[in-house]
Amino acid sequence: QVQLVQSGAEVKKPGASVKVSCKASGYTFTSYGISWVRQAPGQGLEWMGWISAYNGNTNYAQKLQGRVTMTTDTSTSTAYMELRSLRSDDTAVYYCARVEEPLLDYWGQGTLVTVSS
């Protein structure tokens, strides 16, 4: 069965960076992409971008351009999302999801990132 298992919760100071991982299993990793979606406390879902696990092509949300980098390691079927220059409003649960563009069909369990001084 398809599973996406994310790394654990993080606490970061403003200005720092965070890197969240998402390990996939149960399917051929390079046949799909991985999308990242975040959800601030009590708020709705926000699409951050996606990466093709086949060729590494990316498409980032305009508001995050320059601060976010998505990568994959096909040898371990793992996707990564790095967010830099963290601010308090980056505090959120970050989800990865399998993508058959644009469909997000399977989701990880979520990773809470807290940005606080």
Place this chain on the structure above:
Amino acid sequence: SYELTQPPSVSVSPGQTARITCSGDALPKKYAYWYQQKSGQAPVLVIYEDSKRPSGIPERFSGSSSGTMATLTISGAQVEDEADYYCYSTDSSGNHLFGGGTKLTVL
């Protein structure tokens, strides 16, 4: 910028039909997708490509789209259907976005 607009809340009694709408200018040309999110859990896909239901999703969930509006219908809503529901789509520029979400109350 492109937006998908949903009502903040919908309330029905158990066994009634719940309809949640999603309005967006690109919907005549782009598919709508619907996700259910229960408190503290990751979203779950309930409808894809306007009206298709993934395996394992109860038949009471259905979707439709006409013009600039997509609709998620839950026929005979159950207490366990109480959740937040999000529509999701794209626009012609490659932007992907979610609607603001609709809180469904069944009581």
